[in-house]
Amino acid sequence: FSISSAQLNSRFDYNYYSPENRKLIANLMKLKAVRLCEVAEIEKNKSNRLKQNEIVEYVELSDIYTKSFEIINSTTLPTNDLPSRASYELKTGDIITAVAGNSIGTRKHATAYVTEEFNRAICTNGFRVLRNFKINPFYLLYYFQSDLFLKQVFMYRTGAAIPALSDDDFSNILIYLPSQNEIEKISSIVEKGFQLREMAKNEVEKIKVEINIEHITNRCT
Numbered sequence: 001f002s003i004s005s006a007q008l009n010s011r012f013d014y015n016y017y018s019p020e021n022r023k024l025i026a027n028l029m030k031l032k033a034v035r036l037c038e039v040a041e042i043e044k045n046k047s048n049r050l051k052q053n054e055i056v057e058y059v060e061l062s063d064i065y066t067k068s069f070e071i072i073n074s075t076t077l078p079t080n081d082l083p084s085r086a087s088y089e090l091k092t093g094d095i096i097t098a099v100a101g102n103s104i105g106t107r108k109h110a111t112a113y114v115t116e117e118f119n120r121a122i123c124t125n126g127f128r129v130l131r132n133f134k135i136n137p138f139y140l141l142y143y144f145q146s147d148l149f150l151k152q153v154f155m156y157r158t159g160a161a162i163p164a165l166s167d168d169d170f171s172n173i174l175i176y177l178p179s180q181n182e183i184e185k186i187s188s189i190v191e192k193g194f195q196l197r198e199m200a201k202n203e204v205e206k207i208k209v210e211i212n213i214e215h216i217t218n219r220c221t
Contacts, residue, residue: 021155028148028174036130037171040095040140043129044167047089047122050079057121058082059090061101064110068197069141069190071096071112074121087125090114095137097144099165100126105154111144113137113194128170135177138187138194148176 036042049056057074065072090096094114098104110127123129133140143149156169177183 018155021151024148024151025174028176031176033174033176035171036173036175039134039175040130040137041132042167042171043088043094043131046087049089049120049122050082050086052079054079056082057118058086059096059118059121059123059127061098061103061110061124061126064096064098064112066103066108066110066145068193069111069113069145070197071114071118071121074118082122083124085124085126086122088123088127088129090118090121090123090129091131092116092119093131093137095130095140095144096123096127097130098126099128099167099170100162102163104163104165105150105152105157107145107150109145109150109153111141113141115194115198128167135175136183136187138190139183140175142186142190143175149173 055076055078058077059071059074063071063073063075092114096110096112096114098110101110103109114121130137130140152173153165156173157163157165
């Protein structure tokens with residue numbers, strides 16, 4: 001394929017100009033898709049907790065289970081031992097999604113919903129934090145694992161050693177909005193999945209309480 005010089009910008013990579021990707025963008029615009037920054041606030045300020053001498057939970061890219069949008073781990077650290085990339089404070093109900101790393105734009109792209117367990121945790125600047133949504137956040141979670149989103153991320157990412165997505169490109173990613181009924185139907189299914197997982201976790205915790213060292217000791221005396 002070929003493109004005119006008028007279509008060139010600072011990018012010279014194939015993915016950015018490929019006919020398949022350009023057609024995707026054109027189709028999304030035709031269907032009146034909106035920019036990501038129009039449906040959610042993207043946190044840009046580092047947490048004030050980083051200036052305090054306290055213990056925090058730190059969330060890395062590897063702490064995400066991508067198949068279920070979950071944060072499954074965090075590291076407890078004093079703020080003065082945090083890596084330089086530690087940046088944003090999380091709040092319950094936020095969505096975090098990766099903007100750096102080899103997996104961005106692939107099926108292993110890290111996206112997660114922040115539950116109460118990780119409220120006030122600090123995350124790496126390899127994530128962007130989204131909040132104050134103008135659409136149902138559970139639909140956005142679903143969309144972030146769709147090929148509509150991943151194709152755009154892969155198209156915009158730059159860098160060979162550690163691929164990354166610029167803030168401008170991230171905020172301008174197009175979000176397709178179907179009918180309100182479809183959005184609510186999808187959102188309900190995703191939200192129900194979170195509720196069921198929380199119920200399952202609570203049941204497992206009950207078992208841990210019932211079978212422990214004290215239980216064995218009592219049985220043997």
